[in-house]
Amino acid sequence: MRFRIYRYDPESIGKPRMQDYEIEFDPQGKKVLDALIALKDGLDESLTFRRSCREGVCGSDGVNVNGRNVLACVTPLEGLKQPIEIRPLPRLPVIRDLIVDMAQFYQHYRAVKPYLINLEPEPESERLQSPEERAELDGLWECILCGCCTTSCPSFWWNPERFLGPAALLQGYRFIADSRDQASGERLDFLEDPYRLFRCHGIMNCVEVCPKGLNPTQAIGKIKTLLVKRAL
Amino acid sequence: MRQVGGAHRGLDLWLVQRVSAVYMALFLPVFWFCRAGTGYTGWHALFLGLPMKAAAALFVAALLLHAWIGLREILIDYVHPLAWRLPLYFLFALAYAGCLVWAVDILWKVQ
Incomplete structure (x- = not known):
């Protein structure tokens, strides 16, 4: 599966950028959050995002997926156009990667x-x-x-x-x-x-x-x- | 002491915009059914009576008010510096008031 994810590191002088990832991942029955966790575990441990309950109750993993604000934990991967573009919620200051200042x-x-x-x-x-x-x-x-x-x-x-x-x-x-x-x-x-x-x-x-x-x-x-x- | 209440404004203009929309929605079909013939004589006869003159003038007023309030909303959304927004409010208010005077003049010239 291919992903394009918004990256921003406040400690580097670089500007925010979009990073491409490709990972072997079966989307069957999986959610966007599952893919994010797999990416963090397998490819890039610096990728940062919020999550807690992972079942649509806590509301901490709101992100913008392919132009639409969603909860990553309840959004199915199946049917999403690839590369799946994941950005932080719009119009709030970004603290790091997908984490915004609420x-x-x-x-x-x-x-x-x-x-x-x-x-x-x-x-x-x-x-x-x-x-x-x-x-x-x-x-x-x-x-x-x-x-x-x-x-x-x-x-x-x-x-x-x-x-x-x-x-x-x-x-x-x-x-x-x-x-x-x-x-x-x-x-x-x-x-x-x-x-x-x-x-x-x-x-x-x-x-x-x-x-x-x-x-x-x-x-x-x-x-x-x-x-x-x-x-x- | 710091005021915690709202500006207590916004509701009046919002309501005027809704009421003007209702009037326009009522006037247009009535106007459509009233017009007898499409020639000059038909139009002339239609606008000869005072009730139609008044209703049409009110329609123009409702339209302009509706438009100005909508414009004000757009200006509040997009034009943040007051030094720009305030002159724009007045400029459009003046232009729309001119349109109203002009429309009333046209309507009352029908003799």
Whole structure:
């Protein structure tokens, strides 16, 4: 199998480059991460990438494969056009090879206060929800923060410091939609901004690439609907 | 103290863009069905009445507003220096306002 992989070593003075690799590897039933591990083990131990759970749960191995943001661990090798081009997630600073600096991404995530805000005294056991209220959170809580959506969003590419990006907005809506949360007003106040929210133009790259099959564009639409309802 | 809230802007323009789109989507088919004949006399008769004049002027206003808001979005996306963006906002606003005046002038000249 043939691969073309983005290489960058911060300790050398060289510029980032694409390196070609060829390895005997049966793609049957294997994922991109398997090939990366085989390359690192067999050909080039300096090749650097993040991975942890290797089954699409931790979200640490988001990479760009043949122009598409994916989780390497759940993307089948079969059917990929060769040489398989693997690059780091777009628009984030590269630390080394396929490892990007996610600081900006997490900063936006922190900004939406991704935790329950409820000032009432804590109940003895738990805060109850009806099955319907709980169902509101489906399609929101499953996000693993891999960054595939945000780094595929052109609005994020143009304004990465100020547009929160689909992942943070999805999480923002996850707590607005939570029946136990009492801060939806403040959350909407924070989001009502030409940059933070309204840079989203419904391009829907986020929906296209989400490895968990979530729909951030729909969540953003629901935030806008709530803002309209509040204003009118 | 540091303000944590948003700019509380963006929603109004976003909403105006949607409302103008709805008006255009409603006006165009109505306009299509109303036009009687394609000759000069047909067109002349159509634009003689005040309701059509007003509806058409409103259509042009909706179109220009819609276009300006879209343009503003593009400028925010791509033109980051304020020294460039601000003059461009005003330049296009002025040009579009001129278009509106011109369109109203044309419509009201139909006697």
